[in-house]
Amino acid sequence: MAPTLPPRFVRDRQELDAVLAEAKQMACPHCRRTGMVVGHGLxxxxxxxxxxxxxxxxxxxxxxxxxxxxxxxxxxxxxxTVLANFVVRTRTMSRLLEFVVGGLCRKAAWERAVPGLTMRSGYRLWARLLAVQSRLRTVLCGVEPPPATTDVRPMAQMLAHLRQILGGTECIFAGLQLAFQRDLFR
Ligand SMILES: [Zn+2]
Incomplete structure (x- = not known):
């Protein structure tokens, strides 16, 4: 039996604890040895x-x-729901994208997505999303072709594609990280 690599993302705290219980059977993602992995704290x-x-x-x-x-x-x-290296969680990011595609400017979308956080982090996160966009679309196209749409905006097309693949997931970026087991921004 091939050793199981640990997941990158899990759904909730319960699954997080299950990872600890299964650590002994897991292969290390760095050296691939099994039986050496132990818990190292939350x-x-x-x-x-x-x-x-x-x-x-x-x-x-x-x-x-x-x-x-x-x-x-x-x-x-x-x-x-965690974005590695960012305090902001996926739900805020999903809402930002949805509101911009819905027609709000980035500033208004950010303020609605997460009231009280500085606009600077909003612009920064949007820039990160733009930077990974083409890679993301390649990943999505590996699953199935994008849906037909008359919307020419790349971000709107990407959102439609995400929705088509992830279905009724409440938070599309948490859904993406869980389904593909890879970081949104990596
Ligand atoms: Zn190792």
Whole structure:
């Protein structure tokens, strides 16, 4: 049986704990050895608003302690709603895209998607989305061709394509990360 690689994203806290229970059977994503992976604590970070700390995922270690022969490197399993390296979560990003495609300017869309956060991070995240757009569309086209649309805006086409593939997922970018097991911005 081929060793199971750990997921990059899981749905909720319960699945995050299941990862810990299954760590021993997992292969390390770096060195591919099995039986060396151990829990390395919860991954905490700030919530979108305020200074409250929230669970973002779980860190795991490929252990070389106690005569284990792992590679000593760590890796993380994240909740599907987490954007690695950003405090902003996928729901805000999904709403930003939906509101812009719906006709709002980026500023108005950002303020509606996540009231109270600076416009600077809104522009920054939008730029990131633009930067990964063509790669994302390639990934989506690998599943099925985009739906026919009269909307010529690339972002609108991408949103329609995402909706077609992910169906009724409430948050399209969480749905994307979970379905494809890859980071939105990587
Ligand atoms: Zn390893």
């Amino acid at each position: 991954l905490m970070g700030y919530a979108e608003h305020g200074s409250e700390l929230v669970v973002r995922g779980r860190r795991l270690l490929c252990s070389r302690r106690f005569r284990r022969s792992g590679c000593g490197r760590t890796f993380s399993v994240l909740l599907g």
